[in-house]
Amino acid sequence: xxxxxxxxxxxxxxxxxxxxLAAGHExxxxxxxxxxxxxxxxxxxxxxxxxxxxxxxxxxxxVFEGQEAVVDAAALSNDPAGAMDPWRTREINYLGRVxxxxxxxxxxxxxxxxxxxxxxYGFQDSILTEETTPEPLTEYARANWLAxxxxxxxxxxxxxxxxxxxxxxYGLSPRMRFDLAVNGMVLGGVRTHRIPVMKDGTQxxxxxxxxxxxxxxxxxxxxxxxxxxxxxxxxxxxxxxxQVRPLAELVAAHLREPPTLEWYGDPDxxxxxxxxxxxxxxxxxxxxxxxxxxxxxxxQALRADAVDTGLxxxxxxxxxxxxxxxxxxxPVRLRGVVL
Numbered sequence: 306x307x308x309x310x311x312x313x314x315x316x317x318x319x320x321x322x323x324x325x326l327a328a329g330h331e332x333x334x335x336x337x338x339x340x341x342x343x344x345x346x347x348x349x350x351x352x353x354x355x356x357x358x359x360x361x362x363x364x365x366x367x368v369f370e371g372q373e374a375v376v377d378a379a380a381l382s383n384d385p386a387g388a389m390d391p392w393r394t395r396e397i398n399y400l401g402r403v404x405x406x407x408x409x410x411x412x413x414x415x416x417x418x419x420x421x422x423x424x425x426y427g428f429q430d431s432i433l434t435e436e437t438t439p440e441p442l443t444e445y446a447r448a449n450w451l452a453x454x455x456x457x458x459x460x461x462x463x464x465x466x467x468x469x470x471x472x473x474x475y476g477l478s479p480r481m482r483f484d485l486a487v488n489g490m491v492l493g494g495v496r497t498h499r500i501p502v503m504k505d506g507t508q509x510x511x512x513x514x515x516x517x518x519x520x521x522x523x524x525x526x527x528x529x530x531x532x533x534x535x536x537x538x539x540x541x542x543x544x545x546x547x548q549v550r551p552l553a554e555l556v557a558a559h560l561r562e563p564p565t566l567e568w569y570g571d572p573d574x575x576x577x578x579x580x581x582x583x584x585x586x587x588x589x590x591x592x593x594x595x596x597x598x599x600x601x602x603x604x605q606a607l608r609a610d611a612v613d614t615g616l617x618x619x620x621x622x623x624x625x626x627x628x629x630x631x632x633x634x635x636p637v638r639l640r641g642v643v644l
Contacts, residue, residue, distance in 0.1 A: 306526070309333040309372040309414075311361050311405060312379035317420065317471075319344035319479040321376065321519040326353060328523060335359055335368060336379065339627060340617050344480035361401040369412035374526055377405050378420045380448075383484065384575075385621045387445030398448035399455075406456040410464045417466040418525055419456055421449045423511055423539060425470065426577040434580045435470075435537045442575060453537065460535030467525055467533040471518050472511035472541030472579065476599040477606060483618045486549065487512065487596050490556045491603040492614065494564040500557055502566050506550025508576040513541040514594035521590050528588060538584045542592045546578045552596060559600040561608075 308325055312318045313334030322345060325332050333355040334345065348354050357368055361379045369375065380398045381387055387394040406417045425447075426433045427440035441447040453468045460466055475487030483492045490500045521540045525533055547555075550566070557563050584590045606612040617623050 306373040307331045307333070307371055308374045308376060308526070309335060309369060309409075310376045310378060311335045312377075314338055314340065314342060314344045314480060315378060315382065316478045316480050316482045316485075317474065317515055317518055318378050320515050321378070321522055322354070323348065324516075324519050324523055326351060331355075333357060333368070333372065335361065335364060340480055340623065344478070347479075361405050362396060366408045366412065369408045369414060372409065372412060372414045374416035374418070375405065375409040375414050376418045376420070376522055376526075377402050379405075380420070381445065381624075382620055384424070384443040384445045385484070386624060387443055387448065389621060389624060391444040394444045395448050395451075398445065399451040402452040403455045406459055406466060410459055415463065415465060416526060416530070417456065417459075417464070418522060419452060419466065419468040420522070421453055421468045421470045421537075422446065423470045423472050423541065423577065423579050424575065425450045425453075426579065428574060428576050432578050432580050433539075435539055435583055457535050457537070465530040465534040467535075468537045469521060469525060469540045470537060470579075471521075472513035472539075472545065472581075474513055474515045474518055475596060476514040476516060476594065477602050477612065478515050481612050481614075481618050482620060483614060484620050486510070486552070487556060487599050488603060490553055491560070491600050492607065493567070494557060494560045494600075495604050495607045496614075498562065498564040499567040500553045500564050501569050502550060502553045503570045504568050504572050506548065506553070506566075506568075508549055508573040509546060509578045510549065510552075510576070511541045511579045511581075512545045512547060512552070512596060513592060514599060517592040517594055520593075521584070521588075524588055524590055532587060538588065539579050539581050540584050540590065541579060541581045543581055545592065545595065547596075549573070555596055556600045559597045560604055
């Protein structure tokens with residue numbers, strides 16, 4: 306297929322794009338490239354990739370012409386980033402996604418896949434399914450929920466929107482992030498021999514390797530439209546619902562030199578356990594990687610100095626840097642430049 310990926314140079318997108326190319330798809334990446342083009346540098350000369358530097362909020366709708374599927378992964382990507390500028394978060398993560406879905410439909414794309422998040426469930430004690438009413442606690446989570454509500458009803462015989470609610474991601478990516486729980490634990494364990502754990506460690510969270518997340522997107526795109534049209538899928542693993550402290554202990558046990566745990570922050574108000582039975586039974590999706598795998602692979606990359614650990618790997622810190630440099634953050638300077 307011809308697939309357009311918004312945010313295709315991001316943490317998830319940089320893992321998804323190579324998978325799509327390997328499967329024979331033609332891929333257009335629409336991205337601001339705020340974190341650079343390096344995550345896709347290996348594929349820049351690939352005959353079936355097209356890189357477009359632009360913004361989902363105002364890009365020319367003609368970029369969607371000829372696309373058969375759109376994977377919408379452009380977003381301010383976590384709760385702290387969302388809290389920096391709530392309006393901008395809603396503008397990008399909600400209004401930008403609704404605009405993208407409409408442009409995709411108007412251009413004749415038959416599929417639209419929204420990358421949402423299990424964070425929309427908020428704080429709930431039971432095992433949560435797709436039928437559970439979301440209780441989003443943050444602007445990031447609220448924007449995801451609003452985007453689902455406005456894009457899924459666009460479903461029609463000729464247009465197939467689907468939302469995937471991902472568990473918290475982890476693992477190596479060409480656009481690495483060390484502001485994610487597992488990844489930050491490994492970085493701290495290797496570099497300082499201390500693993501940072503948000504107090505008090507009893508909060509529940511589901512987890513999923515970023516390469517498994519990318520594979521899940523490919524499987525949704527390959528599914529019969531009638532089985533995914535207008536529907537939501539939690540994507541993760543029942544076995545990877547972890548309380549944060551036991552997760553930190555698991556990560557520590559798989560590092561070469563087991564570190565100690567170090568508490569930080571206030572108790573987390575978000576806690577949720579999620580059922581992933583629907584994706585398993587209806588899509589046949591089961592993750593193949595675990596936090597132990599990630600601990601080993603990230604440690605190996607760190608010790609080989611094969612992964613960036615600089616400012617760009619901490620999303621909020623990098624956004625603050627961009628906001629402090631008007632030239633770097635100027636949308637006009639970046640608009641419509643085709644690489």
